[in-house]
Amino acid sequence: MKAVIITQPGEPSVLQMAERPKPTYAANEVLIKVMAAGVNRPDIKQREGKYPPPAGVIQDIPGLEIAGTVVETGADVTQWKVGDKVCALVAGGGYAEYCNAPEGQCLPIPDNLSFIEAASLPETFFTVWSNVFDRGNLKNHESLLVHGGSSGIGVTAIQMAKALGHTVYVTAGSDEKCRFCEQLGxxxxxxxxxxxxxxxIEQLTNGKGVNVVLDMIGGDYTPGNIQSLAVEGRLVLINAMKGKDAQIDLAQVMMKRLVITGSTLRARDIAFKSKIAQNLQKTIWPLLASGVIKPIIHATFKADEAAKAHELMESSAHIGKIMLSFEH
Incomplete structure (x- = not known):
């Protein structure tokens, strides 16, 4: 098979097409002929040598989300059969013509979505569900502040929270991005x-603050996040693009009874990710099928243009998802 490999840690140009053997698959996995793969911030970090995959995962082929057709199934697989069209969250190896995935981390592709659109879903939808609704415990009529509103995570969080009845505020880096986020909900x-x-936020909420903050920025955003939270508020961290060190006003944490938490998804076990998939299929997939929630694709590159896709992501000029196509 053809695959995009990281030839050595470095700039986007280190991504090159190469021939690789098809991956093997376990008894609880399916082998997917990949038609499209999503590009995500962790792929950038992996390419730079700063975010190695978990043990047992292919080390030099990035890619955390794919869509395609099941071509082989493991002996214990019961949910899928050959020919099924699926999208899947994987721990690596997604930038390739074939990829293996645990059956519980696959989801059916809604009839109204293309492979490109479906491949844009898993990483951000799993991440938002796990961190906003499970870890952040966003409840009925509560409000959410999302930093990086025009990112793949941001456009997913806006749509998902709005569709489920929540008030959503976001930050973004240009007036154009801000307008897009408001049009999205x-x-x-x-x-x-x-x-x-x-x-x-203080002005908009009459000083009450928001219930949950989803933050991928970290660093010097942290004091503002603490101030922006309501009593019993939750700060959920999923990245620290401005640094892992932060000043925290512990008096505010105590007086407002705040929760500061966070997570990364990649190293979690199959059972954990499979449970998220079940919740998404039950609650969110019908909203995708009806068009209430839509994939937001900024640009699609051919697989051999992966370096260009990474350059675009690093520029932060995009709104929504950046995709790779393996369709011929």
Missing amino acids: AIKAINYKTENFKDV
């Missing part, structure tokens, strides 16, 4: 380059 998008988000 955010009550207010705050341009972080011209406004201070904590002051805007």
